Amino acid sequence: MKITLEKYHGLGNDYLIFDPNKNELKLTKEAVRLICNRNFGVGSDGLLVGPILGEDKMTVKILNPDGSEAELSGNGVRIFGKYLKDAGYVQKNHFTVNTLSGEQQIHYLNEEGTRIKVSMGHLSFWSDEIPMTGPRREVLNETMMFGSIPYRVTCVSIGNPHCVIWLSDISKDLACRIGRHSEAAECFPEKVNTELLRVVDRTNIEIEIYERGAGYTLASGTSGCAAAGAAYKMGLTDPKMYVHMPGGVLEVEIEEDGSVLMTGDVGYVGKFTLSHEMVEQLRSL
Numbered sequence: 001m002k003i004t005l006e007k008y009h010g011l012g013n014d015y016l017i018f019d020p021n022k023n024e025l026k027l028t029k030e031a032v033r034l035i036c037n038r039n040f041g042v043g044s045d046g047l048l049v050g051p052i053l054g055e056d057k058m059t060v061k062i063l064n065p066d067g068s069e070a071e072l073s074g075n076g077v078r079i080f081g082k083y084l085k086d087a088g089y090v091q092k093n094h095f096t097v098n099t100l101s102g103e104q105q106i107h108y109l110n111e112e113g114t115r116i117k118v119s120m121g122h123l124s125f126w127s128d129e130i131p132m133t134g135p136r137r138e139v140l141n142e143t144m145m146f147g148s149i150p151y152r153v154t155c156v157s158i159g160n161p162h163c164v165i166w167l168s169d170i171s172k173d174l175a176c177r178i179g180r181h182s183e184a185a186e187c188f189p190e191k192v193n194t195e196l197l198r199v200v201d202r203t204n205i206e207i208e209i210y211e212r213g214a215g216y217t218l219a220s221g222t223s224g225c226a227a228a229g230a231a232y233k234m235g236l237t238d239p240k241m242y243v244h245m246p247g248g249v250l251e252v253e254i255e256e257d258g259s260v261l262m263t264g265d266v267g268y269v270g271k272f273t274l275s276h277e278m279v280e281q282l283r284s285l
């Protein structure tokens, strides 16, 4: 049995694509963890399983390296959009991809499909839609304790849950120190992605990211959209801005109706054919 995986990255947020039309392997949580492991496996920030074809829809399952499934991944959907073009599944420059959180519109902005615009759906700050415990309210500028330290947080869903913390100074170290506490805080029944937000000016923000189910990453599309949405909701920025992350820059636009457009680059790393030994190990998990 031959298993091949294609590796892409969105601003350094790397994903492996497992195409079920080309690979026969039952993917258990343990198998996903091993494939994504940077020492014992191929290594990535997640796995994209698709296209799952049916009823003239193309669906992608988004799996974190801990084996959990995510409702949406901004970099993941952009990467998947490029794979669909590279693998010949689509010829048009504008089409729809189906995820757990709904349908995303993909627009190729160049012939190679390396620059892609995605309509990411709507932002919601309502606690029951994030989800968060406590009375139903919009979670804006609330004080929350992470690691016995108080932080002002704005929480938002864009299909997956986010906790945005506005600070004057941000760093990888601080993102990891806070993220370790916030990811699995009791008030987030489905856990949470955490972003540290620094507002540079009305059209530029900077973020550091600690992803649910993945930990620290160099970039995250949904995190970029969530942080941009929170900054705009707090009146700190214009609706269109550049989101600067350690891995690169995303363009994010918050539309009048609260829907979000995200534009950024995608890179192709290469194809991996797993060894017989690795395939047998995966089949045993």
Ligand SMILES: N[C@H](CCC[C@H](N)C(=O)O)C(=O)O
Pocket: 013, 045, 064, 069, 070, 071, 072, 073, 074, 075, 076, 160, 161, 193, 211, 212, 213, 214, 219, 220, 221, 222, 223
């Ligand atoms: N870890 C996230 C999913 C991946 C998000 C990120 N890689 C992106 O590009 O949006 C979650 O569990 O909600």
